[in-house]
Amino acid sequence: MSSSKNKQANSIPEAPTDSAEIRKPEFHPYHHPAAGWGAAKSVGRVLLEQGQLVDGSRAIFRMNHENKGFDCPGCAWPDDTKGLRLDICENGIKHVTWEMTRKRVGAEFFAEHSVAELSQWTEHELENQGRLTEPMLYDAASDHYVLISWAEAFEVIGRNLRELENPDQAAFYTSGRLGNEATFLYQLLARELGTNNLPDCSNMCHEASGRALQAALGTGKGTVDLEDWEVTDALFVIGVNAASNAPRMLTSLSEAYRRGAHIVHINPIVEAAATRTIVPHEMLDMATFRSTKTSTLNFQPRIGGDMALVRGMAKAIFEMAQSDDKALDREFIERHTTGFEDYRDLCESTDWEELEHQSGLSRADILAAAQVYRDADRSIISWCLGVTQHEHGVDTVREITNLLLLRGNLGREGAGPSPIRGHSNVQGNRTCGINHRPRGEFLDRLDEVCGIKAPRHHGLDTVQCIEAMQRGEVKVFIGMGGNFALAAPDTEYTFEALRNCELTVHVSTKLNRSHLVHGRTALILPCLGRTEKDQQAEGLQSTSVEDSMSMVHLSVGMKQPASEHLLSEPAIIAGIAQHALPQSETPWQWYVDDYDRIRDTMSRALVGFEDFNRRVRLPLGFRIKQPARELVFHTPSGKAEFSASPLPDVVPASGTLALGTMRSHDQWNTTIYSDNDRYRGVKNLRTLIFMNAEDMAERGIDKLQSVDIESTARDGSTRSLEGYLAVPYDIPRGCAAGYMPEMNALCAIGDYSTQSDQPIMKHLKVRVTPARH
Ligand SMILES: Nc1nc2c(c(=O)[nH]1)N[C@H]1C(S)=C(S)[C@@H](COP(=O)(O)OP(=O)(O)OC[C@H]3O[C@@H](n4cnc5c(=O)[nH]c(N)nc54)[C@H](O)[C@@H]3O)O[C@H]1N2
Ligand SMILES: Nc1nc2c(c(=O)[nH]1)N[C@H]1C(S)=C(S)[C@@H](COP(=O)(O)OP(=O)(O)OC[C@H]3O[C@@H](n4cnc5c(=O)[nH]c(N)nc54)[C@H](O)[C@@H]3O)O[C@H]1N2
Ligand SMILES: [Mo]
Numbered sequence: 001m002s003s004s005k006n007k008q009a010n011s012i013p014e015a016p017t018d019s020a021e022i023r024k025p026e027f028h029p030y031h032h033p034a035a036g037w038g039a040a041k042s043v044g045r046v047l048l049e050q051g052q053l054v055d056g057s058r059a060i061f062r063m064n065h066e067n068k069g070f071d072c073p074g075c076a077w078p079d080d081t082k083g084l085r086l087d088i089c090e091n092g093i094k095h096v097t098w099e100m101t102r103k104r105v106g107a108e109f110f111a112e113h114s115v116a117e118l119s120q121w122t123e124h125e126l127e128n129q130g131r132l133t134e135p136m137l138y139d140a141a142s143d144h145y146v147l148i149s150w151a152e153a154f155e156v157i158g159r160n161l162r163e164l165e166n167p168d169q170a171a172f173y174t175s176g177r178l179g180n181e182a183t184f185l186y187q188l189l190a191r192e193l194g195t196n197n198l199p200d201c202s203n204m205c206h207e208a209s210g211r212a213l214q215a216a217l218g219t220g221k222g223t224v225d226l227e228d229w230e231v232t233d234a235l236f237v238i239g240v241n242a243a244s245n246a247p248r249m250l251t252s253l254s255e256a257y258r259r260g261a262h263i264v265h266i267n268p269i270v271e272a273a274a275t276r277t278i279v280p281h282e283m284l285d286m287a288t289f290r291s292t293k294t295s296t297l298n299f300q301p302r303i304g305g306d307m308a309l310v311r312g313m314a315k316a317i318f319e320m321a322q323s324d325d326k327a328l329d330r331e332f333i334e335r336h337t338t339g340f341e342d343y344r345d346l347c348e349s350t351d352w353e354e355l356e357h358q359s360g361l362s363r364a365d366i367l368a369a370a371q372v373y374r375d376a377d378r379s380i381i382s383w384c385l386g387v388t389q390h391e392h393g394v395d396t397v398r399e400i401t402n403l404l405l406l407r408g409n410l411g412r413e414g415a416g417p418s419p420i421r422g423h424s425n426v427q428g429n430r431t432c433g434i435n436h437r438p439r440g441e442f443l444d445r446l447d448e449v450c451g452i453k454a455p456r457h458h459g460l461d462t463v464q465c466i467e468a469m470q471r472g473e474v475k476v477f478i479g480m481g482g483n484f485a486l487a488a489p490d491t492e493y494t495f496e497a498l499r500n501c502e503l504t505v506h507v508s509t510k511l512n513r514s515h516l517v518h519g520r521t522a523l524i525l526p527c528l529g530r531t532e533k534d535q536q537a538e539g540l541q542s543t544s545v546e547d548s549m550s551m552v553h554l555s556v557g558m559k560q561p562a563s564e565h566l567l568s569e570p571a572i573i574a575g576i577a578q579h580a581l582p583q584s585e586t587p588w589q590w591y592v593d594d595y596d597r598i599r600d601t602m603s604r605a606l607v608g609f610e611d612f613n614r615r616v617r618l619p620l621g622f623r624i625k626q627p628a629r630e631l632v633f634h635t636p637s638g639k640a641e642f643s644a645s646p647l648p649d650v651v652p653a654s655g656t657l658a659l660g661t662m663r664s665h666d667q668w669n670t671t672i673y674s675d676n677d678r679y680r681g682v683k684n685l686r687t688l689i690f691m692n693a694e695d696m697a698e699r700g701i702d703k704l705q706s707v708d709i710e711s712t713a714r715d716g717s718t719r720s721l722e723g724y725l726a727v728p729y730d731i732p733r734g735c736a737a738g739y740m741p742e743m744n745a746l747c748a749i750g751d752y753s754t755q756s757d758q759p760i761m762k763h764l765k766v767r768v769t770p771a772r773h
Contacts, residue, residue: 010024011491011745012513013122025685025704027727032292033276034243034250034679042749059450071545073099073530074668076421077246078226078547079620089247090315095612095668098510099529100559103130110136110145117186119516123741124672125451127510132526133563138518145524146514150567150575157578160476160503160521165192169475171465174200174434175482176426177530178553179543182569182596183425184605185481185591187433189577191443192452192584196459196476200434201482202426203462204489205385208393208756209419210430215394216401216641217632219404221427221717223416223626224380225549230255234262234376236369238306238400239386239762240420243679244665246384249632250277262372264297266306267386268660268735269690272679276296289356299369302360302656303735304650304763306387307396309366311647313353314403315347316370327374332408336631339642343402346644350766358647360732369496378414379407386420386660387510389762390650394755398643403663405640411631421548424530428546431624432606436461449605451585461760462488463752471498477519479506480575481570484671485514489747489759490719500721507572512670532557538594541568544616546624550645553621570595652734652765657695659711660762661740661747670741684729689739689768690729699768701726706771709738721745723771736766756757 071079074095079245089413111128115138135153136145148156161170172190174183190198202210210220216225226494229235229252242249253263254277265274276291301309320325333340352363359366373379387393401417409415418581421427435441436459443454460468469475477484477498488494492515498504501519508515509529511727512749515522534541534557542556567575593599596613603612608624615622627633633640638691650656663669664677664686675684682688689709691701701707704727710720721743740761751760 003770006065011488012742013120016211018318018331021685025688025725026683027680027685027704030272030679030681034247034272034294050097050103070530071424071553072096072555073424076424076427076548077248077548078551079553080226080729089250091247091668094673096297096531097128098668098671098673099131100531101109102130104133104562105129105131106133106563107136107147112527114143115145115516116143116519118511121669122435123513124674126512127671128599131529131562132508132511132524134526136524139521140520140605146743150521154575154579155527156479156501156521156523157505157576161193162578164241164475168197168459169473170195171197171199171460171474172475173462173465173477173479173481173484173527174429176197176201176205176423176429177423178429178480178569179530179545179594180428180432180552180602181543182433182573183429183432183478184598184602185570185573185577185588188446188450188452189573189698191446191454191575191581192450192581192586193662194455195671196436196455196457197457197465198427198433198436198440199436199462200426201423201487202430202434202435202734203757204389204487204761205417205426205460205511208388208753209383209397212397212401212755214420216398216643217410217628217634219626220430221550222418223410223629224418225551225623227254228380228414228416231721232256232261232374232376232378232380234379235374236381237273238266238381238383240267240273240382241662242383243271243277245643245663246420249273252296253294254278256632257296259295262296262376263294264299264369264372265295266299266301266309268300268303268591268731269737269769270298270300270730275497297368297372299361299365300730300732301730302650303660304392304648305359305361305398306391308355308647308650309360309361309369310367310396310403311347311350312352312359312361312400313373314343314351314399315352315407317346317374317403318347318365320370320374324374328406329408332335333405335392335508336633337405337638337640337642339621341642341643342644347687350647354647355689358650373403373407378411378412379524380414380416380418382418383661384420386762388756389760390437390756391753391760391763392645392755393753395643395645395648398468398645401640404640405642406552411629416629419548424547425545427548427550428544428552430548431608432602445603449601460712461757463749466490466494466497468502468630477501477504479504481507481574483512483514484516486512486670486741486744489751490745490749491741491745493749507569510671525572526563526566527572528557528561530555530557532559532561535570535772536571536593536595543595544599544621547652548729550624550626550647552616553625556615562643568592569611570598595622649761656712656765656767657691657734657736659689659709659736659738659743659764659766660744662737664739680729684743685719685725686739687724688727688738689724690727690731691768692731692733693728694733695733695736696726696728699770701768701770702729707768708771709746709766709768711746711748711766713751715748716748716752717748717750719746726768731746736768
């Protein structure tokens, strides 16, 4: 359908435009432990580049500290519960420093550069200009963004929303770092207006986990916390690149290893966390280069092969149970579950050849994994995008839950499911109402507490929202953080969809692609970052966030704002609401004056937030209760439910490869810090494809040779990227990997999971050939 090279309007530039410095791509396999001096060096470089050597270092010491500092705006890994002095990591530091940069983007910058010109810049060049400082309006006549006052900006949005024929013509996107208080106001605004169109980054991330856990256990979240990680006997880590994407997990992995727990990594790629690490906060280890192992076993299934592996492990447990009456926890199964017999029959009737073929692992490997699971009294299974971004993501998470149920690994210390969430508050966003399919009870309570009449019909998720914009049915798009244009699948299609809007609004800290791919009217609204002081009428404010393990705690900014013109996210939402809903009885400004007032309302509207203002001020905050952890299951049967789904066929057809898109070590989603990927041994290169050496040889492709990649969608349409470099890598045959967001050009809009509606970002069907040009 499209070729995305040299078509600026509908694609993204691939190489820096401004520098003579196009450095030579390099690839040398990496053999050092994760974290340690390589990480320290990389942090130093970012601190220097952003002019933050002193302030940045000071801030780092205030990060993730018991309600006194700000929460790291990076990943959702929980904070150390023992008040660890330096609970930080390389990528968290890079992330914070990126926000705290001294560089600024104000009206003068936009006067100098037209949108057409900025469209030629790379993602790194755009974000690296620094913090946005003033509200800007797109001026079509000059093709420049021009200064606008906040009052006028709110009026533009208010007018556009008031003039819609119906509220479902607006969509309210959230990227998962919005604090809980702003989140609550944001969903209130959408629902008071009359729509549940609340697409969010979860739609591309852990939607599958939420749906599977809800169906199986009656809760959409994991049930374990960090203390469980500290006592478990076996940890299974499936489809997570922890060293890059949740680096503080390295501490937990190495501690687990030291006390003799088993750690099993399941990933087509042996990532850095699956080998050794220098524990990020142990300075002595840094000085002496002492590293700790973070793995006892590694299995490399084929892409999409996890469900077959997990089913194989269950089958092995059933086989063991014939002579070992401790292999199954029969009492637990009897008392707390339904559907056991069907699941057992299904496992028994699936033959080993099929399991080996679909998982890409030998029976001996599957048995070895099962043995670790059998020998552990308590097991935790954790997973991330390697499991969820597939057609059968929901089935796979349910299969993981089935395996846990077989040995009663639920509702007791050291055992249970542990999805690793992405953005720092993506889990809190859902808890506080960002959900395009809200439950009736949630809305009933919201209506009662807030005096509104929320719509009951479901709203649009990310993919549906793009399709609706493309058809002209959604006319106003508001992005509360994030970089929708690039994060979403099918770059060209998504660009067209956004350009089709009457109005696009982005509340952002940094300049990004979404500002350049805009609607007829477009606004950029700059906001405070998490590191900054948030001063309102009643004093300095704090916001709260919820981590991957359901701990809710306060985050307090400590830096002077990047500009005096910035508003907080709650203030921006309130400003929009007052203009969009002139008759509203919600006390928007009163809420913004003192966030305690928002929290008081939330404590009445949200289950689990009782006494919110007091509990959130406890030293470590509070944990939202997970009923499933107490073995209370809000499922139709009142029990934990086994599933019995057929195994999908994930084996690529001859000549094609299964391609997974992922992050490098030097990026935060669409934010690219550099073109290096240290742990994977890559320098100065992002337009690459990791391939098995034999798959390369078969196609006559040499190391770092230029190739073309063509994906084929379900509907038969094709998309392509040209001039990518092939990197021979330790990955199973038939599998390949490369970086998002560049490779989103290959993801067809219609290729989303029928189970979770998530775009299938980890299993693209591609053909790779030597480059034609
Ligand atoms: N520094 C940094 N931290 C981040 C982010 C970031 O961009 N940068 N992003 C944040 C966000 S929003 C999220 S959601 C998380 C994402 O965290 P991850 O899930 O680690 O993200 P990816 O980079 O997509 O890596 C996916 C991993 O799954 C593996 N994989 C691919 N396909 C399969 C498969 O079929 N089976 C298995 N078992 N594994 C597979 C890949 O080899 C890779 O190791 O990280 C969060 N943390
Ligand atoms: N192919 C492919 N595509 C993917 C994925 C994949 O694995 N493969 N992963 C998906 C996943 S898991 C996710 S979560 C999405 C990520 O999607 P998004 O969350 O939409 O994208 P980010 O890149 O995290 O957004 C970066 C922008 O956020 C803004 N920002 C930063 N801090 C703040 C703040 O404090 N407030 C506000 N208002 N704005 C701020 C900055 O302007 C910055 O440019 O991408 C998805 N896309
Ligand atoms: Mo994510």
